[in-house]
Amino acid sequence: MLKVGILALQGAVREHAASLKRCGVEAVEVKAADDLKGLDGLILPGGESTTMRRLIDTYDLMKPLKQFVSLDRPVFGTCAGLILLAERIAGSDACHIGMMNITVERNSFGRQVNSFEAPLNIKDVGRSFPGVFIRAPHISEAGAGVEVMCEYEGRIVMARQNNLLGCAFHPELTGDQRVMSYFVKMVREAFSARPKN
Amino acid sequence: MGDSKVGTVVVKRGMAEMQKGGVIMDVVNAEQAKIAEAAGAVAVMALERVPSDIRKAGGVARMADPTIIEEVMKAVSIPVMAKARIGHITEARILEAMGVDYIDESEVLTPADEEFHLLKSSYTVPFVCGCRDLGEAARRIGEGASMLRTKGEPGTGNIVEAVRHMRKVNAQVRRVVNMSEDELMTEAKLLGAPYEVLLEIKKLGRLPVVNFAAGGVATPADAALMMELGADGVFVGSGIFKSENPALFAKAIVEATTNFRDYKLLAEISKGLGTPMTGLEIASLAPADRMQDRGW
Numbered sequence: 001m002l003k004v005g006i007l008a009l010q011g012a013v014r015e016h017a018a019s020l021k022r023c024g025v026e027a028v029e030v031k032a033a034d035d036l037k038g039l040d041g042l043i044l045p046g047g048e049s050t051t052m053r054r055l056i057d058t059y060d061l062m063k064p065l066k067q068f069v070s071l072d073r074p075v076f077g078t079c080a081g082l083i084l085l086a087e088r089i090a091g092s093d094a095c096h097i098g099m100m101n102i103t104v105e106r107n108s109f110g111r112q113v114n115s116f117e118a119p120l121n122i123k124d125v126g127r128s129f130p131g132v133f134i135r136a137p138h139i140s141e142a143g144a145g146v147e148v149m150c151e152y153e154g155r156i157v158m159a160r161q162n163n164l165l166g167c168a169f170h171p172e173l174t175g176d177q178r179v180m181s182y183f184v185k186m187v188r189e190a191f192s193a194r195p196k197n
Numbered sequence: 198m199g200d201s202k203v204g205t206v207v208v209k210r211g212m213a214e215m216q217k218g219g220v221i222m223d224v225v226n227a228e229q230a231k232i233a234e235a236a237g238a239v240a241v242m243a244l245e246r247v248p249s250d251i252r253k254a255g256g257v258a259r260m261a262d263p264t265i266i267e268e269v270m271k272a273v274s275i276p277v278m279a280k281a282r283i284g285h286i287t288e289a290r291i292l293e294a295m296g297v298d299y300i301d302e303s304e305v306l307t308p309a310d311e312e313f314h315l316l317k318s319s320y321t322v323p324f325v326c327g328c329r330d331l332g333e334a335a336r337r338i339g340e341g342a343s344m345l346r347t348k349g350e351p352g353t354g355n356i357v358e359a360v361r362h363m364r365k366v367n368a369q370v371r372r373v374v375n376m377s378e379d380e381l382m383t384e385a386k387l388l389g390a391p392y393e394v395l396l397e398i399k400k401l402g403r404l405p406v407v408n409f410a411a412g413g414v415a416t417p418a419d420a421a422l423m424m425e426l427g428a429d430g431v432f433v434g435s436g437i438f439k440s441e442n443p444a445l446f447a448k449a450i451v452e453a454t455t456n457f458r459d460y461k462l463l464a465e466i467s468k469g470l471g472t473p474m475t476g477l478e479i480a481s482l483a484p485a486d487r488m489q490d491r492g493w
Contacts, residue, residue: 008218009218009455010217010218010219010239010455011214011215011216011217011218011219012211012214012215012217013217013218014214014217015214031455031456046215047215047216047217047218047219047239048215048216048219048239048240048275048276050234050237050274050275051219051237051238051239051275051451054235054236054237054451055237055451055452055455058237058452079215080215106274107274110296111276111296111297111298112212112276112297112298112299112322112323113203113204113293113296113298113321113322114203115203115204115208115209115211115212116201116202116203116205116208117201117202117205117207117208118200118201118202119200132207132208132211133208134208134211134212134215135212135215135276135298170211173207173211173214174207
């Protein structure tokens with residue numbers, strides 16, 4: 001069975017685990033560097049990116065996470081996880097894992113009272129996907145090698161760069177499995193393409 | 198925005214789901230809010246006074262001065278919560294109009310209505326409410342609360358009441374989940390709980406919203422204990438900024454909440470934290486000073 005880790009420092013871990021299980025994939029909580037061993041893919045969940053970053057530093061997880069991303073195993077960041085993946089964060093000189101060639105703007109749809117649901121049309125995933133945006137960021141610039149998969153009101157809200165997938169909304173809070181199935185397919189394909197020893 | 202909907206149940210409950218495993222800290226100014234954010238808080242609660250000072254001051258405790266809330270909202274990028282009095286429709290609407298991210302309809306403040314809580318489903322902003330048992334939890338969910346917390350006994354630095362409330366709610370949830378469906382209506386009557394909420398709990402196998410610990414968390418070990426007992430996260434009121442070294446204390450509480458079963462780590466982070474806030478024995482409180490008995 002394929003094994004996909006979920007960075008479990010804080011945030012919507014339970015929902016992603018349930019969604020992975022529905023796809024027939026084993027979900028593994030990642031709290032320490034050792035937990036990354038033997039994973040076929042990784043999810044960076046939603047939560048508070050500043051909190052997750054502090055905990056990543058406290059547990060010396062930054063280097064192991066960057067190493068994992070450089071293995072070319074699929075990594076999926078949702079909301080805060082998308083912010084962790086971005087190479088550039090608007091209004092800040094620093095980034096976190098910073099390996100996806102995009103610029104993100106945090107809280108770009110406003111505060112919680114502006115959080116919303118809207119149907120999305122997502123390339124290679126389908127139409128009318130229930131987009132749940134919670135104090136969501138958006139991708140203000142997609143650099144070379146990045147494929148835009150979804151825009152909402154002229155803002156990029158989902159993109160892929162090789163084995164990195166990121167979205168500004170929360171597919172894990174819906175019963176709709178299409179986005180997770182798309183990611184699991186990426187994991188399966190990457191697994192099959194790996195040299196067997 | 199064409200097809201978009203704000204203030205839906207998914208968006209309001211989802212916001213609380215994103216806070217899971219985190220610590221929400223009481224702050225009274227921008228400087229404290231920045232310390233909390235730097236320590237890894239998932240949100241801050243902007244207040245005029247922390248609960249232990251509200252106890253000391255006595256009199257009527259109300260919604261904070263909007264100046265303080267605005268100051269905190271400008272200082273940090275994490276969500277900002279604020280408290281409204283139980284049943285105070287207008288305080289809640291003011292906080293919503295200010296763009297506060299979450300409202301705590303809180304027994305820490307003096308209730309404005311001794312009969313009715315807010316109809317929280319009619320607001321765009323989500324609410325958190327306190328509970329001591331499943332009946333109270335289910336009534337608040339029925340009114341539209343998107344997040345729960347134990348009431349505990351605020352401002353005492355004494356964890357005993359939060360433990361009681363967390364254990365009680367979880368035991369009652371387990372009971373409902375294991376009941377046969379034809380027993381639920383009677384259970385609803387006995388608990389004073391809306392039937393539909395109990396049905397939802399039975400179907401999900403858990404509460405439909407997150408339940409944090411609050412009211413008496415004073416040390417990293419207290420925070421870890423509440424996580425052990427099944428809390429989804431922790432509110433720390435007076436504990437942090439009434440301690441000797443708030444920055445260190447805040448950081449330790451965050452780490453304890455994440456790794457609540459790593460006892461060696463808990464020992465390390467509990468070292469040299471200085472004196473925690475002074476605690477109060479619950480039995481020493483006069484009935485009128487028991488904040489948990491406010492609300493129904």
